[in-house]
Amino acid sequence: MRPLGKLFSWYFKRNALPYWVILFLDCLTIFVSAFFIFWVIYRGSYTQLHFYTLVYIPLAYIVVALPFFRLFSTYAGIVRYSSFNDLLRVAEANLLTMVTLIALHYGAKYLWGYDNEHISTIHITTTFILTTMFMGTMRVLVKILYDVVSDKERAKTTLIYGINEGGISLAKAIRDQRPVRFVLQGFINPSRMHTQHILMGKKVYGESNEIQTAIKKFGVKALLVSPIQKEKFRNDPDLQDLLISNNVTIYMVEQQLREQGTEETTNKREAGFSLKEVNVEDLLPRDEISVDMKLIAQELAGKRVLITGSAGSIGSEIVRQVAACRPEALMLIDQAETPEHDIRLMMHKEFGDIKAETIVTSICNQLRMERIFNDFRPDYVFHAAAYKHVPMMEDNPCEAIHNNVYGTKVVADLSVKYGVKKFVMISTDKAVNPTNVMGCSKRICEIYVQSLDRQLKMEKWQSKSAGEPVQFITTRFGNVLGSNGSVIPLFREQIKNGGPVTVTDPNIIRFFMLIPEACNLVLEAGTKGNGGEIFVFDMGKPVRIADLAKRMIRLSGAQNIQIEYTGLRAGEKLYEEVLNEEENTKPTFNSKIFIANVREYDFNEVSKNIDELIDIAQKYDDMATVKKMKEIVPEFKSNNSKYEVLDKK
Numbered sequence: 001m002r003p004l005g006k007l008f009s010w011y012f013k014r015n016a017l018p019y020w021v022i023l024f025l026d027c028l029t030i031f032v033s034a035f036f037i038f039w040v041i042y043r044g045s046y047t048q049l050h051f052y053t054l055v056y057i058p059l060a061y062i063v064v065a066l067p068f069f070r071l072f073s074t075y076a077g078i079v080r081y082s083s084f085n086d087l088l089r090v091a092e093a094n095l096l097t098m099v100t101l102i103a104l105h106y107g108a109k110y111l112w113g114y115d116n117e118h119i120s121t122i123h124i125t126t127t128f129i130l131t132t133m134f135m136g137t138m139r140v141l142v143k144i145l146y147d148v149v150s151d152k153e154r155a156k157t158t159l160i161y162g163i164n165e166g167g168i169s170l171a172k173a174i175r176d177q178r179p180v181r182f183v184l185q186g187f188i189n190p191s192r193m194h195t196q197h198i199l200m201g202k203k204v205y206g207e208s209n210e211i212q213t214a215i216k217k218f219g220v221k222a223l224l225v226s227p228i229q230k231e232k233f234r235n236d237p238d239l240q241d242l243l244i245s246n247n248v249t250i251y252m253v254e255q256q257l258r259e260q261g262t263e264e265t266t267n268k269r270e271a272g273f274s275l276k277e278v279n280v281e282d283l284l285p286r287d288e289i290s291v292d293m294k295l296i297a298q299e300l301a302g303k304r305v306l307i308t309g310s311a312g313s314i315g316s317e318i319v320r321q322v323a324a325c326r327p328e329a330l331m332l333i334d335q336a337e338t339p340e341h342d343i344r345l346m347m348h349k350e351f352g353d354i355k356a357e358t359i360v361t362s363i364c365n366q367l368r369m370e371r372i373f374n375d376f377r378p379d380y381v382f383h384a385a386a387y388k389h390v391p392m393m394e395d396n397p398c399e400a401i402h403n404n405v406y407g408t409k410v411v412a413d414l415s416v417k418y419g420v421k422k423f424v425m426i427s428t429d430k431a432v433n434p435t436n437v438m439g440c441s442k443r444i445c446e447i448y449v450q451s452l453d454r455q456l457k458m459e460k461w462q463s464k465s466a467g468e469p470v471q472f473i474t475t476r477f478g479n480v481l482g483s484n485g486s487v488i489p490l491f492r493e494q495i496k497n498g499g500p501v502t503v504t505d506p507n508i509i510r511f512f513m514l515i516p517e518a519c520n521l522v523l524e525a526g527t528k529g530n531g532g533e534i535f536v537f538d539m540g541k542p543v544r545i546a547d548l549a550k551r552m553i554r555l556s557g558a559q560n561i562q563i564e565y566t567g568l569r570a571g572e573k574l575y576e577e578v579l580n581e582e583e584n585t586k587p588t589f590n591s592k593i594f595i596a597n598v599r600e601y602d603f604n605e606v607s608k609n610i611d612e613l614i615d616i617a618q619k620y621d622d623m624a625t626v627k628k629m630k631e632i633v634p635e636f637k638s639n640n641s642k643y644e645v646l647d648k649k
Helices: 002-013 019-049 051-072 084-110 121-154 165-175 208-218 227-234 237-245 263-271 293-300 313-323 337-350 366-376 390-395 397-417 437-463 487-496 515-528 545-556 603-617 622-632
Strands: 156-161 182-188 202-205 222-225 249-253 275-277 304-308 329-334 355-360 380-383 422-428 471-477 479-481 501-503 512-514 534-537 563-565 585-587 593-596
Touching: 019 051, 019 121, 051 084, 084 121, 156 165, 156 208, 165 182, 165 227, 182 208, 182 222, 202 208, 208 237, 222 227, 227 249, 237 249, 237 545, 293 515, 304 313, 304 366, 313 329, 313 337, 313 380, 313 515, 329 337, 329 366, 337 355, 366 397, 380 397, 380 515, 390 397, 390 437, 397 422, 397 437, 397 603, 397 622, 422 437, 422 515, 437 471, 437 603, 437 622, 471 515, 479 515, 487 501, 487 545, 501 545, 512 515, 515 534, 515 593, 545 563, 603 622
Parallel strands: 156 182, 156 222, 182 202, 222 249, 304 329, 304 380, 329 355, 380 422, 422 471, 471 534, 479 512, 501 563
Antiparallel strands: 249 275, 534 593, 585 593
């Protein structure tokens, strides 16, 4: 068997056999078939007696067959890639050869009186039926052997996570893939229970020791996760660790988060599937988020939408999702020139039919913002512009007030002046019981827009006016995966460079959410909110950052990467909150969105305090600025910061 194996390996590693080899084998098939039929009809003694005479007849058959082989190109293709059409061409060539030989036989017999006793209709017919069977069998056999050999050489031995419809569909899909990428060796039961089931001829594994044994026995190199079982797999870290420690690559079916695409692109997505090797973001424990984007699109369609911070991680995704809702026009504002230019190019490429203006300016430039609002007259404002990096704002509190607080005040006040329908502000979980300047600045923004909303409603009630005031809505959530400057891109770069991977504290935890999912919730809260709410999102389970670093190192396959603990940064705390102890929530239209019951403030008092804060910040006195912030937000207690001295006074 070893020489035969070498022969197959040699052939399948070549681009193709020379065409004359295939032609020779086809001709040999005719010769052997014809001689075999002679032997069946006349038996051994007669065949032996007329051996040399009978040799000429198959040769004559071959001469007649050659033009038809050429006409139908039966030998021009690559045999190991034979298809039904190739087999059909072989059958057609042999059929015409057979008909031609029968015609020549009867023509010679009745026109010229020549009658060869060894040739008959039955001999010609059975010869070419047998020839067709042999030639077809040879091609099918080569194709099967090629699939077997290529499977062993290139395809990954695979398990599938999921035993119901999704797992079975995935198994059928990889079986029909060409070229073959995965060879199925079994299924994993998501319930992780012992089972004796056989599915599609393969064993179903449940317990960890069974899976471990299967991985070793079959040399499993890949696990494919059923699309129906993604959530369950994400919440099974023990299985993930087992697979990663055994160098098993995990694949998931790529999902499209933006369901509001056109019908044409949706149909294209449903027509096939695409497997993606997972990264650490795919494995973080979280629940799937479902948002009815059709209802959101109905609300935003034909509206004029202004988005601040449009070039940022959150802002740019809001741009994409709003653009897909077919608004009348978009006004996109950011002070970062190059990223804003990228947004301009994206809009031209993906949403070229939507009127969109990209402007480079600061939201703190009141005169410029006034002109923009006056000219554009937006119906919706999504306010995502903000300084967000905790250590940077701890060192620059006056800039945090200028950009985050004053900038928000400018945009909010202009929204009132120019009759915006809804103003949606992006806040952060760091605004809850803030321990840093950045979080406190966002909490002050929350207080301002919420008290402004309350004031407008009171004025409307007192004046009994018919017009509807601006509805100010705040959305509060934690870290988003893959945002600019976030921990995952940082870890990935550190691993790429050979380490070390830096973690501030072994016990630090954070909540994470995908950017598209977070923006889905922002749009739903923004379009369905009535004003005055602070919407908080269910961020799922918290993730220990040290565990995240370890998981990324294992997934990368890199060796000898160390984790270095650097200590908490200024203003940083071990864990983030979405609510403080005095707050509770009530449910909403979405199981992942809640309304925080927060303290209400008098607008006049808030406005006075914020004006004083802005005046202090303009003098660039850091201590005085932070002191005033603590007066406005008494729960602001600095952590690991020079401003801790203010809490002791």
